Every structure is written in structure tokens, then in C-alpha cells.
Amino acid sequence: MSEETVNMEGAVCAPPLPHHEQIVMGHGAGGRMSHQLIRKTFLPAFQNPVLQTGDDAGLVESALRQKLSISTDAHVVSPLFFPGGDIGKLAVCGTVNDVSMLGAKPLYLTAGFILEEGLQMDVLQRVIDSMKQAAQEAGVQIVAGDTKVVQRGKADGMYITTAGVGIVREGVNVSGANARPGDVVILSGTIGDHGIAVLGARGELGFQSNIQSDVAPLNHLIEAMLDASPNIHVLRDPTRGGLATTLNEISSQSGVEIVLNEEAIPVNPEVSAACEMLGFDPLYIANEGKLVCLVPGEDAEKVLSAMKKTRYGEGAVMIGEVSTGTKVRVLLRTAIGSTRLVDMLAGEMLPRIC
């Protein structure tokens, strides 16, 4: 890590990525290559203050000065069904969660389906039923949709892109840019379950596993947290790129140093074993039903206790804090007392995990 450089946003990062003439799988992995694609290709074209914030959703104002949170996610997970979920549940929860991460109550979703010719109707029906259930649990309505069909071999069963709109709760101001020294980092439960569950469903683990995806709508959890403290600074769900990438994004957006305690980060023993066998670090594995919260130290206990009373927050723990250090980076204090730098995921790790 001696070759660290500091990028324009002041973040510690590895040497520049190679130039690509073509899209490669790593551009979809949610790590540094994805960020570069967004920064170099999308942002310059679509430049506006809303996109520039780099949060999970865009924050806009309606004519009546009401703040709306708007987000979208394309879903291409393979296989379509995996232990604990499927592409439909993922498509609803992914967008519900992104909209919620700005402290908004998600209300409306849209769903765009790209179906491959030959897709079994009952497969589509199961996915739709699953979306219905997830939407009901989250309390959102799917108010618009579109369906396109492409020839055999031009998709992989089905892809679903959802978008969502929510109303930001009065008096809250949550953003990845709001982390401050003294903030405590709370994680809502174990990491790595989703990614490893999908790998298992692909038969890529090499052994039978009981690992279930954690895919879940987190909006009710967030409501409980904001009821406990309106002073929450950051909410973010560590999906593609995992906890490490998410915390690097927050560190970069806020210009702060985040220090984690390795021992405090909960990992399901089966996930841990799978990662060890495959040479993966759970910090980089995708989650679909977890969130990290950064909250001023004085409110941390009450937020944590509110989380523990909810279905998707019962495993919540404090895992670190924002230090007073001036370097923009994420550090991990290991069990043996050493400290290592936690970088953002670079390129590809697990393709088509969401």
C-alpha cells in the first residue's frame, strides 16, 4: 500500500486503474472500476447537484418544497432463485432500501422487465408473487411497469430494473457526506450472507451450505432508528462491493477517517468458512438486508437498542467510529492489535450477485 495516491475527492486509493476500451465484468462489480466508469462516463454527461452527492438515491424537491428521495437499481442476479430470495424480492428490496437510506419513507415503485424469449411462465409468476410479497412487507405500491421481450440468447431469463420514490422525513438530514469525528459506526447484523448464498445456488461453493441470503426491506428498521434519534448522520446498505466499499465511499464523501474493530464485525460461521475456503474477504461480499449507520456517539446506544427490537436489526452491533484523524481512509484494528488499511473493492469479485 506504499503506492497509495489521493484522488480528487481526497480519498486514499490505489494506483490508477488501467484504461479500458471495452466494458469488462469489473465495471459492474460496484468497486473502484464501477466508480471510475460513473465518474468518467456518466457524471460528466448528467452533471447536476443531485447526482453529484453520490448517495444511494437522489434527493430532489417537488414544487411544494417537499423532499423526495428517488433511486433505481438494475437486477441481473444469476440464478434467478437462491436460498432466501429471488430476483423479484431483490428488485423490490434493493430499491426500497436505496430510497430509505436518505431517511425517506418509500412509497412508490416502478418495475421494468426485460424477459428472454422462452422464459417459463411459471418462473415469471413466481418472481411476480415474490415481488408482491416484498412490496407488501415494505408497504410500497408498484405504480408503473413496462415489459420488453428479447430473443433467446439476448438475456438470461429475466432482468428487472426498479425505481422508487419516497418522501424524506421532516427534520432528518442523512447523507454519506455527513459523517463527523466522534460518530459511532453501527452495523445491523452479519455480513456476507447474500453473496455466499448466491454462490451456493450456483454450485460454486464446492459443498452443501445452509446459508440464506439476507435480502430484506429495511425501511421499517430505518423508521425505528429515526424514531430513536433524528440525528443519524449516515445510512447506507453495503451491497455490491460489501462493507469495505461502502465505508470507503462514506469516508470519501465525508472526508473522514473511519476505524473499525475487526472482532466486532459479525460474520455467520458458515459464511466465514466459505470465505476462507474460497479466498474471499467477507468485508467485500455483497449484502442485501444490512445497513451501516453513523450516528453521534451520544445517540449511539439508543439507536442500537431501537434496532435490536426490530426483525432485521436484532443482530446490530457497534463496529467502529469516525476518528479525529485527518486522513481520508478506512482502517481495521485486527484481533491481534495491528491496524490495516481497508481499500475499496477494485474490480470484479462476484459477478451478477444482484
Added chain:
Amino acid sequence: MSEETVNMEGAVCAPPLPHHEQIVMGHGAGGRMSHQLIRKTFLPAFQNPVLQTGDDAGLVESALRQKLSISTDAHVVSPLFFPGGDIGKLAVCGTVNDVSMLGAKPLYLTAGFILEEGLQMDVLQRVIDSMKQAAQEAGVQIVAGDTKVVQRGKADGMYITTAGVGIVREGVNVSGANARPGDVVILSGTIGDHGIAVLGARGELGFQSNIQSDVAPLNHLIEAMLDASPNIHVLRDPTRGGLATTLNEISSQSGVEIVLNEEAIPVNPEVSAACEMLGFDPLYIANEGKLVCLVPGEDAEKVLSAMKKTRYGEGAVMIGEVSTGTKVRVLLRTAIGSTRLVDMLAGEMLPRIC
């Protein structure tokens, strides 16, 4: 047409479609098969009053009783570039137009990209630049995005799903369900240009053509129309399935008979010639920059004259009216004085046209 039956919504329609165990291309064509898929598979699951209206966008209320128009469109056009446009322009205009068709001012878009591994970066860049231009012309901001990459052979270059949010103009009430006897049907210009332009780009015409797609953002046109008359009953863009399918949808939603004058419907001579050679009816060919408007007879002249002053409405003409007939159907008075029934597009016609 002696086997006509009346469906649950009271619409005249052909005999029931065959049952399908698998998705076939016709499910994506925007005609009767698409409608059946939506009615049998999507609507029962996502049932809510907003979806049920069957309009191009969902109409919802924010907490402050402000009406929002929300819509989404998945874009899978092949090839990615065609005379007059590309998938990026299409993705922006398609959603801008759908949001606008409820009498709303579109403000915010989201864009979800599914990229195929190996896509050339400069192709992506050209598409993005085109989206930027289209968004600027429409005056909308792209406030959220997502990018996924799938392996070679799991997509076809790129797919783009956009969603949009707009604010419904005070005092207007536009819906496919609002057509009433005495309404005049106004069409904003020639039909069939987009579909034939895409066919030409695929080399499927068998001859060189100069036909350009009409893809365009229609929101400013609609503003001018609503300035001229807030009493407009219906606005709809005849995309997949063409003018015939769109008018059948309106007839069905409103429970009215629509009578068209064949001679009044403008068709570019080149489009007309191509259709004749290929055995297509321009009434069923997709448009991406045209709209139909149904407005009470007394306001028709002023709406038409306002349209003619705009860039995308200069070719506007009155093409028919809502009759006092009690049958729910669309009729065409031909040049030779006969009358024929115009049905909805049944299955597939031109795949991947948008």
C-alpha cells in the same frame, strides 16, 4: 370479425389468445398478447388503483396532496443506433413522454444500465451523450442511476431502463379513461416513421431509405397544448402497437367508439411505400415522437393551432372523433367510403423496436 367477443372491460376484441407456457416475442410487442400478460400476470399481483387505470404513467399523491406522475420504460432497441436517434435518446424521450401524457411536467429521471461485457466504451459514451442532449432539450435531470454488467451473450450491447417523475399541472385531468362523445381526435404528425427507420437500420427494408425516426421529447408540445386548453381529455403516445393499438386502449378505457378518417391520417410517402412492400399497416407501426389528443370539439381548433406552432406538432391534424355509438371499438372510414374495424395489434409485429 364475426367472432368478435367483448372482454371484461367491454372492449370489442378478437377470440381469446392461445395459452402460453413460455414467453414468446409477441409478449413484448405492445399488442393484445402484451395486454394479456399484464392483465393475467402483473395486475393481479400488484393490484392497486394507480396501476389499474392503465395509463402510461402512475398518478400518485405526495404527502402534501401534490399529484406526481410516475412512469418507467425498458429499452432494448436493436440496433443501438438508427437514423434519427439511438437507444439513449429513446430511453430519455420514452419516459419523458409517458410522464407527460398525464398532463405532468417531467422533472426527474433515473437510468438503469445493463451492459454486455465487451461493449465498446465509445459506444457507451455516444449513448450517454445522446441521453444528455435529450434530457437537456426536455429540461429534465437524471438524478439516480445504476449500472450492471452481464457476460458476453447475456445481453445485446446494452439495455437501458429509465423511470421518471413529474408534477401534474394544476387543474388538468388527463387520462385514457376520459374520452367522451364529441371529442375530436388530433394526431401530432405522420405515423410509422420510427418503426420503419429502425427496420431500415437493420437492413430489413431491402432498399435504401431516408426515413428518420421521429423520436423526440413531447413535453414542451404538451405544455403548449394545455396552455391552449386545460380541458384536454386524453393524451397518449402511440408507441409499440402503433396508433391502432393506442386508440383501442383509449376506446376500451373510456368505453367509447372512436371513428377515424383514413384520408386524414398523415403517412410519410416513403413510410407508406415501405409498408406496402413489406405488407405492414402503418396504423400498427411504432412512433416515438407523436401523440394523440382527445379534446372536446369546441376546444379542438385552438389546441390544433397551438400544436402547429411547435417543433414537434407542426404536422398536427384532426383525424377523427368520438362518436355517440355505444359500441366500444375503433372504426376507420376509408377513402372509398366504407368503414372497417381497427383492432388492437395481436402478437408480434416488429420485435425490439424500442
